[in-house]
Amino acid sequence: MIVTRHISLDNDCIQKMEPYVEKHKGNFSAAIREIIDRAGKNSELENISTIDNTLFKWMLNETDGLLVPDNVLDDLIDPMLINSMGKLEDYLKKKFSELEWDVDISLKCDNDVSASDVLIEVKGSPQKIRFISRILAQYIVKNSPEHSPLEISSVFNLDGCIRVELSKSNKKQGYNSLIASFGGLNEVIQAIRSRPVFWKSIINGHLLSNYNMVTVHRNYFEDLLSGKVPMGEITIETLAKKPIGEIPLKEMLSLIKEVYETSRVVDRVEVDRENLILFHNYRNKEVIDKLKTSIVTLLEANGHLYDAKSTANMVVLTHRPDVGIRINEIVSNLKISNSRVDQDLIMFMAFLKGLKNIPDIPVSLTALGRRIGVSLMHEYEKENNIKSWEFQNFQKALEIIDTKLHRESEWKADGKNLLYTVKKCNIVAEGNTVDKYICHTIRETFKGAMNHAFGNRAELDIKKLLSHGDNCCEVLIRVP
Numbered sequence: 001m002i003v004t005r006h007i008s009l010d011n012d013c014i015q016k017m018e019p020y021v022e023k024h025k026g027n028f029s030a031a032i033r034e035i036i037d038r039a040g041k042n043s044e045l046e047n048i049s050t051i052d053n054t055l056f057k058w059m060l061n062e063t064d065g066l067l068v069p070d071n072v073l074d075d076l077i078d079p080m081l082i083n084s085m086g087k088l089e090d091y092l093k094k095k096f097s098e099l100e101w102d103v104d105i106s107l108k109c110d111n112d113v114s115a116s117d118v119l120i121e122v123k124g125s126p127q128k129i130r131f132i133s134r135i136l137a138q139y140i141v142k143n144s145p146e147h148s149p150l151e152i153s154s155v156f157n158l159d160g161c162i163r164v165e166l167s168k169s170n171k172k173q174g175y176n177s178l179i180a181s182f183g184g185l186n187e188v189i190q191a192i193r194s195r196p197v198f199w200k201s202i203i204n205g206h207l208l209s210n211y212n213m214v215t216v217h218r219n220y221f222e223d224l225l226s227g228k229v230p231m232g233e234i235t236i237e238t239l240a241k242k243p244i245g246e247i248p249l250k251e252m253l254s255l256i257k258e259v260y261e262t263s264r265v266v267d268r269v270e271v272d273r274e275n276l277i278l279f280h281n282y283r284n285k286e287v288i289d290k291l292k293t294s295i296v297t298l299l300e301a302n303g304h305l306y307d308a309k310s311t312a313n314m315v316v317l318t319h320r321p322d323v324g325i326r327i328n329e330i331v332s333n334l335k336i337s338n339s340r341v342d343q344d345l346i347m348f349m350a351f352l353k354g355l356k357n358i359p360d361i362p363v364s365l366t367a368l369g370r371r372i373g374v375s376l377m378h379e380y381e382k383e384n385n386i387k388s389w390e391f392q393n394f395q396k397a398l399e400i401i402d403t404k405l406h407r408e409s410e411w412k413a414d415g416k417n418l419l420y421t422v423k424k425c426n427i428v429a430e431g432n433t434v435d436k437y438i439c440h441t442i443r444e445t446f447k448g449a450m451n452h453a454f455g456n457r458a459e460l461d462i463k464k465l466l467s468h469g470d471n472c473c474e475v476l477i478r479v480p
Helices: 011-023 028-044 053-062 070-076 079-083 085-098 126-143 171-182 186-194 196-208 218-225 233-240 249-262 285-301 321-334 341-354 361-384 391-404 436-457
Strands: 104-109 117-123 150-158 161-168 268-272 275-279 306-310 314-319 407-414 417-425 459-464 473-478
Touching: 011 028, 053 126, 070 126, 079 085, 079 126, 085 104, 085 126, 117 126, 126 150, 126 161, 126 171, 150 171, 186 196, 218 233, 233 249, 233 285, 249 268, 249 275, 249 285, 275 285, 285 306, 285 314, 285 361, 361 391, 361 436, 391 407, 391 417, 391 436, 436 473
Parallel strands: none
Antiparallel strands: 104 117, 117 161, 150 161, 268 275, 275 314, 306 314, 407 417, 417 473, 459 473
């Protein structure tokens, strides 16, 4: 029903109405109706505040990468709407239409009540659709039912359109997918807010030093102070969420780049297929050698052998799968043969000496020795049902290993420590001389066995070495 009324307006009111009158091509009544309609909507949206468009865009940019707090999300979208994707879509369309965001929202699913596949499609200005896609994906992941939890399987950002695909999964993977797709800064901001003084100091330190500060794990620093060559595997394992030996090489190289660059241990890391180049500004040769040994040892722990060449400002690491394959063959033979260790070592030495462009043979021998030591200990554990290692069973195992390596040795208790003496080592003897390469390998075999048994608890104090002209090899093993 149309009701006719006469109203009086002054010139000021008429001037304010001009944009609406022009919009409706001079239809004064239509202009009045739109103004009244807008006033009605504004009374319904009492929680809405008008904000400058420039400021609004800035706020959208600044919240990119952050998830909306759960309580805010619940106020924005009723959690019960998850029970019908159709009703959820209608609500969102109405909501953002009232806000005049000028966006188009589409929700497609395989089941309106209990969806296992959902496609979100949002069209409009880039900043707005990014925000809407984020809160909508967060809402669906958070509120998807326990019997049919959803995760984000893909996000496509096209020109003026974002498509988010969700599929059935579990709650943990759902949350992880949400962080990966839309909440990359969430944990960072939470960490900074929880300890603002700490992070402000760290950031200022890096800025003031022009990023010449080095930030490393405490265990890494402890190894440095104790004179050891730190490997730094703990940070990489934490990031990968798996033991270092289970990390694929491609992922391992990527993690090394991330850790070494962000910790500022080196300036830059370049990954060239399976090779690495570390750029640094260290001046001390001993420091550079330790850096080289550290990264080679880290990669060897990952199961890959690398040669390392160092220049004034670079360490170049070249993958040597050919050497690694031969090491694998020797270690494999240890599991099926009781008498070929000495022959395999001699053949391996001949193989190494025949290689060209291998700058650091001891690095290869270190890798071989450690893996032989670990493999022999593994076999001994299986054969003798060893669950934990003590001096007594370690000594017995090494006595058996020594027979395989043609060594005459003896053990003596030295207080709480153990003194291990090798009186004769036939495998390294060449007449009156000692083959330093095989000697190095045998020594690393012992270290590999000891590290397998005692880990970081054991300390090795080398007293004498045949390769240094002493009449025997003598080491003291300390385990606190």
